[in-house]
Amino acid sequence: MSQIIEYNEDNAHDYEWFDGFAVIRFYADWCAPCVQNYPVFEQCASQMSAEHARLKFGKVNVDSSPILTLRYNVYGLPSTLVFYRGQVIQRIAGVKSLTELTAIILSAMQAHSDDD
Numbered sequence: 123m124s125q126i127i128e129y130n131e132d133n134a135h136d137y138e139w140f141d142g143f144a145v146i147r148f149y150a151d152w153c154a155p156c157v158q159n160y161p162v163f164e165q166c167a168s169q170m171s172a173e174h175a176r177l178k179f180g181k182v183n184v185d186s187s188p189i190l191t192l193r194y195n196v197y198g199l200p201s202t203l204v205f206y207r208g209q210v211i212q213r214i215a216g217v218k219s220l221t222e223l224t225a226i227i228l229s230a231m232q233a234h235s236d237d238d
Contacts, residue, residue: 126164126179126180126181127178127180128181128183129146129181129182130183130187131187131189134187134190137178137205138205139208140178140205142175142176142177142178142207143174143176143177143206143234144179144204144205145167145170145179145180145203145204145205146179146180146181146182146203146204146205147163147179147181147182147200148196148199149183149184150184150199151183152185153199155199155200156199158217162217163179163200166223166224170224194210200217201216204226204230206234211230211233211234212226212227
């Protein structure tokens with residue numbers, strides 16, 4: 123079971139400096155699609171973390187972390203960013219099904235697996 127870490131300005135370096143892939147979801151408690159679709163993100167994190175050792179999942183509350191939200195130009199919610207070695211390699215806007223989300227993340231990972 124994957125742990126989805128709550129990130130903010132104080133601990134963002136944990137995924138920004140991570141030597142692997144990090145999938146970070148930007149959300150707000152007042153965002154209905156964010157709340158309704160969160161179980162899909164949890165399921166994705168659980169399944170993918172079991173298969174990929176160099177993959178971590180996290181979330182950022184845009185209301186409590188406005189600097190991170192601006193740094194990564196997050197304007198719509200939910201927004202999921204895939205990082206590789208601290209660089210954004212994929213942006214996923216809006217609600218996605220488990221199949222869509224998994225496919226997009228795997229595609230981004232495969233595109234950068236040659237960098238190792």
